[in-house]
Amino acid sequence: MIILRLAIRNLRGAGLRTWLNAIALSFAFVAIIFGQGMLRGMNKQAEDASTAFEYAGGQYWHEDYDPYDPLTLENAHAPVPPVLESLAAAGKAAPILVIPGSIYPQGRLKPVLLKGIDPAQKVVAIPTAALGDTTEDLPLLIGSRTATATGLAVGDQVTVQWRDADGAFDARDGRVVQIMETSVGTVDIGQVWLPLAQLQELAGMRGEATLVTVARGLGRTGHDRIVLNSDRVPNGAGWQFRDPEFLLSDLRQMVASKTIGQSIMFVVLFLLAMLAIFDTQLLSVFRRRREIGMLIALGMTRAQVIVLFTLEGALHSIFAAILGTLYAGPLFIYLNRNGFTIPGMDSFGFALGDRLYPAFTAGLIFGTTVLVFVVTAFVAWLPARRIAKLKPTDALAGRGT
Amino acid sequence: MENGVVISTDKLVRKFKVGRTELVALKEVSLEFRRGEFAGLVGPSGSGKTTLLNIIGTLDAPSSGTAVVLGERVESLSPVRAASLRSRHIGFIFQTFNLLPVYTAYENVEFPLLLLGMSQSERRKKVTDALEWVGLADRANSRPTQLSGGESQRVAIARAVVKRPELVLADEPTANLDAENSHKILQTMVSLNHDLGTTFLFSTHDEKVIRYLRRKISLIDGRVANDEVRSPNSD
Numbered sequence: 053m054i055i056l057r058l059a060i061r062n063l064r065g066a067g068l069r070t071w072l073n074a075i076a077l078s079f080a081f082v083a084i085i086f087g088q089g090m091l092r093g094m095n096k097q098a099e100d101a102s103t104a105f106e107y108a109g110g111q112y113w114h115e116d117y118d119p120y121d122p123l124t125l126e127n128a129h130a131p132v133p134p135v136l137e138s139l140a141a142a143g144k145a146a147p148i149l150v151i152p153g154s155i156y157p158q159g160r161l162k163p164v165l166l167k168g169i170d171p172a173q174k175v176v177a178i179p180t181a182a183l184g185d186t187t188e189d190l191p192l193l194i195g196s197r198t199a200t201a202t203g204l205a206v207g208d209q210v211t212v213q214w215r216d217a218d219g220a221f222d223a224r225d226g227r228v229v230q231i232m233e234t235s236v237g238t239v240d241i242g243q244v245w246l247p248l249a250q251l252q253e254l255a256g257m258r259g260e261a262t263l264v265t266v267a268r269g270l271g272r273t274g275h276d277r278i279v280l281n282s283d284r285v286p287n288g289a290g291w292q293f294r295d296p297e298f299l300l301s302d303l304r305q306m307v308a309s310k311t312i313g314q315s316i317m318f319v320v321l322f323l324l325a326m327l328a329i330f331d332t333q334l335l336s337v338f339r340r341r342r343e344i345g346m347l348i349a350l351g352m353t354r355a356q357v358i359v360l361f362t363l364e365g366a367l368h369s370i371f372a373a374i375l376g377t378l379y380a381g382p383l384f385i386y387l388n389r390n391g392f393t394i395p396g397m398d399s400f401g402f403a404l405g406d407r408l409y410p411a412f413t414a415g416l417i418f419g420t421t422v423l424v425f426v427v428t429a430f431v432a433w434l435p436a437r438r439i440a441k442l443k444p445t446d447a448l449a450g451r452g453t
Numbered sequence: 454m455e456n457g458v459v460i461s462t463d464k465l466v467r468k469f470k471v472g473r474t475e476l477v478a479l480k481e482v483s484l485e486f487r488r489g490e491f492a493g494l495v496g497p498s499g500s501g502k503t504t505l506l507n508i509i510g511t512l513d514a515p516s517s518g519t520a521v522v523l524g525e526r527v528e529s530l531s532p533v534r535a536a537s538l539r540s541r542h543i544g545f546i547f548q549t550f551n552l553l554p555v556y557t558a559y560e561n562v563e564f565p566l567l568l569l570g571m572s573q574s575e576r577r578k579k580v581t582d583a584l585e586w587v588g589l590a591d592r593a594n595s596r597p598t599q600l601s602g603g604e605s606q607r608v609a610i611a612r613a614v615v616k617r618p619e620l621v622l623a624d625e626p627t628a629n630l631d632a633e634n635s636h637k638i639l640q641t642m643v644s645l646n647h648d649l650g651t652t653f654l655f656s657t658h659d660e661k662v663i664r665y666l667r668r669k670i671s672l673i674d675g676r677v678a679n680d681e682v683r684s685p686n687s688d
Contacts, residue, residue, distance in 0.1 A: 054567050065555020346551040349512060350612075351540020351568045353532050444512040448547065 055356060059363040063371070070371065073332050077372035077428070080325040082380040084318050085420050089384070089410035091314060095307045096411050097235075099300055104177040105236040107299040108146075109268040112136060112291045117150075117262050122165075125152050126215075129260045130290055136264045146173035147261035149251050153214035155244060157202040164198075164244045166214055168251030168261075175267045178239060182230035183247045190226035190250065195240025199231045206231055212244065217256035224254065264291070322424075326431045333365045333435040344439055345447030354444075358436045365432020369425045384412045459620055459652050460486040460509055465518035467504050467675075478504040480675040481518065486654060488619070491646045492668035493655035501675040502656035503624055509654065510543055510622045511535040523619055540568045544613030544651075548625035550605040552597040552612075558584065558604075559593040562611045569616060583611035587641050603634030610638065614645050621645075624656045635661045 063070045117128035132140070132147045139145035149168040154161050171184030183191045190212065194204060204210060206228055213223040226246065234240055252258050337344070347357050391407035467479040478501045486492055494502040507513040508520050511527050520527040523542050530538070539545075544565075552561050562583050566576045584590045587607040597605055606626060613621050623642070627635035643665060646653050655662055663669060671679040 054570070057567070061560070062555055342549065342551055343553060345512075346545075346547075346553065348536070349510065349539060349545045349551075350565050351536050353536040355532075356536075445507045448512070448551065 055360050055363060059360055059367055062360075062364055063367055069332065070368070073328055073368045074371035074375055076328045077325045077368055077424070078376040078379075080318075080321045081369075081372050081376045081420065081424055083321050084424075085376075085384070085412060085417060086380070086410070087314050087318055088416055088420065089387075089412040090408065091307060091311050092413070092416065093408055093410035094310075095304065097409060098303055098307065101235045102238075102300065102303060103268070103296060105234050105239050106176060107265065107296050108175050109266045110293060110295045111299060112264040112266070112293050114262050115290050115292055122152055125150055125165075125262065128262050129257050131259045132261045132264060133291060136266075136291075139266065140170065140173075140264070143172075143174055144267040145264050146170055146175040147248060147264045149248060149255070149257060149260060150262040151214055151251070151255050151257075153212060153244070155202065156211040156213070157204050157208075162202055162242075164242050166212065166251060167243055167245050168248035169245055170248045175265050176239075178234070178245065179230060179232050180245065183245065186229045188227045188229060190224055190246065191229040192226040193230050193232060193245040194228060195232050195234055195243065197237060197240045198243060199228075201241075204228050204231075212246075214255060216254070222254065322427070326427065329365055329368055329428055330431050330435060332368075333361065333432050336364070337361060337435050337438055341442070341447045342450050344442060345444050345449075348444040349448065354440055354442070358433070358439050361436035361439065362429055362433040365436070366425055366429035368432075369421070369428040372424070373421050384410070388412050457488040458485050459488050459490075460484070460520075460522050460654070462505075462509075462520045463518055465505070465508065465520055466516050467501070467508065467513070468516045478675050479508075479515070482672075482675070482677055483518075484670065484677065484680070486652060486668075488652055489646065489650050490668055491643065491653045491666060492670065493657050493662060493666040494670050494672055495657060495663055495666075496672035496678075497658060499674075500672040502658075502672055504675075505672070506622050506624055506654065506656045509620075510545060511538055540565065541616070542619045544616070544618040544621040546606070546609050546613045546621065546623035546626045548628040550597070550602075550609045550629075552605055552608055554597055557594050557596055558589060558600065558608045558611075561597070561608055562615050565612060565616045579615050580611075583615040584608075586614070586645060587611045588637075601634075602629050603631075603637060606630060606634070606638055607641065610641060610645075614649065614651060617649060618651060620652045620654065622654050622656075625659070626655065627657070627659050627662055632661060635659070639665045 114128045114130050116124050118124040129149060129151070136145050136147065140147055146169060151166050152163070153166040154163050156162070169178065169180050169183075171180045171182075173180055178193070180193065183193055192210070192212070194202075199205065202210075208228045209225050210228065211223055212226045213221060215221055226244075232240070248261075252260060344357055347360070348354060352360070387410050391409035393407050462482055462484050465479050465482040466477065469476045469478055478499075480501075482501070482505060494505055496502055504513065508515055508527055509522055511522065511525075511530055514528050514530075523538065525534070525538055527535075552558075553564065556564065559580055562580045563576050566579060571579070580593075581590065584593055587610050589604060589607050589611065592600060592604060592608075595604075597608070600608065606629070610626075613623075621642075626642075627638060630638065639662060642653055645651055655666065657663065666683065668680070668682050670677060670681075
């Protein structure tokens, strides 16, 4: 305790030098928390949006279905198993039939995925109700990105072409009944949604689906899995359950790849701040040799003096945390609540929406504080350990180190 | 401590390596000091005064021979035990004052008491008393940079005696002071020696100091050349 008091007193006494170091370190501190908060927010936002619009509580995939290989779609459809059918009837699942097709906006051919979904479903946040609340023969729902790419607007008529179960080409005119706003590109770009029953009818795949999205909470808990497994629906029956962890893994990898680039910047910034601390400590040990000798003469051991100097260095991180809280705290709170817009957020490759809401969690702030404190203490200790080799008599004479 | 002996050295030798050569700073020095002495090691530069003072102060260890300080053998003291002995029983005064620059005079004097874990009220009383002894009660809140050389050395004396040590070691305490300040400081130390019974051991070649000594030990080339008990101001 006495050493802590002395360290604080010494730092206060060092005045501007202490604050300059603390300010430099606080920049690194704030940048790390800001960057990490941004990435976490990005991750959370993307996961939340993908979960809401696409994955919900997980998906049963037809065993031939591979979302990265359109050629698998030809065979990736089968009748929806009864247990999943009953879940869908109870509003706990949404069967989706996916078949490759084309549309012809303004006479241009545009390859798309035709996706049939029950207009009454509530499992995902896609506004499918628009497909039911209409008198159109073939209502179509598209996302804003597809609308922009094709030049289609609500009320536009467009020819839709597909191959049925027998491989024969067929086509009909459909009408765009709604353009949905979603940050999830994978339910928007190059996709046209239409009523499931109609797509099944048109494709000659009555009662069939490519995948079945189950409601959140279902499929996650042991009970639901047991219920489903007892009906022998999953593995072995031509359908494989993909839980949200699996479905979100690509997204997480994408965020992680962005994290690496940012981390390099933080490491450089952090190293610069650490260099300042190291430099200050080195200079401090050199300049304060007589003081070190005096402290030993007054009754401190060399180990205590090393702890004192290390603590002085490490305390810079606490001062930096206080400074950072003062100038960046209000900004973080504001950004947490109101988010901010980054130009070109659409090009990030995953669902982000119009605004990014960073996630400055208590865990992130506490974790960063501890990390910075430990690293600073280590960096402060490196020059301070020279004191162990310093003879008190040399130190008193201003020699050594 | 037999018969009030606070320091005894027997055939004390201290060698230093300087490059490839070996320098013998102390050559079989045998001395005894009793409680309450006001003694000085006198001699030219390089005679071994400071080396002997450092060993007695447990800041250094002998190459051979023995040094017993306040009942503890210096050559076999652990660093922790030596630190404890210094913090409780030995006060130091240096030529360059060595005040802690970021502390006020009060805080500098308080420092040894903090190391002893004394309560705040006890510290306050002792620090106030010590600053009064040296006549600096009104400069308690001044930092070392705001004090003159004489005042700084008086703060250093207050810091050395605040814990009422049994032994005060003063290495060239007046070397950086003018005649007037030197006399003031020496008078302060004489009265502390008289009032508190503290043993003072000086290392000096300053005639102003020598005049105050009651025992003068002359060192030449690391050996005791003369050891005389005398009346102060007898030169």
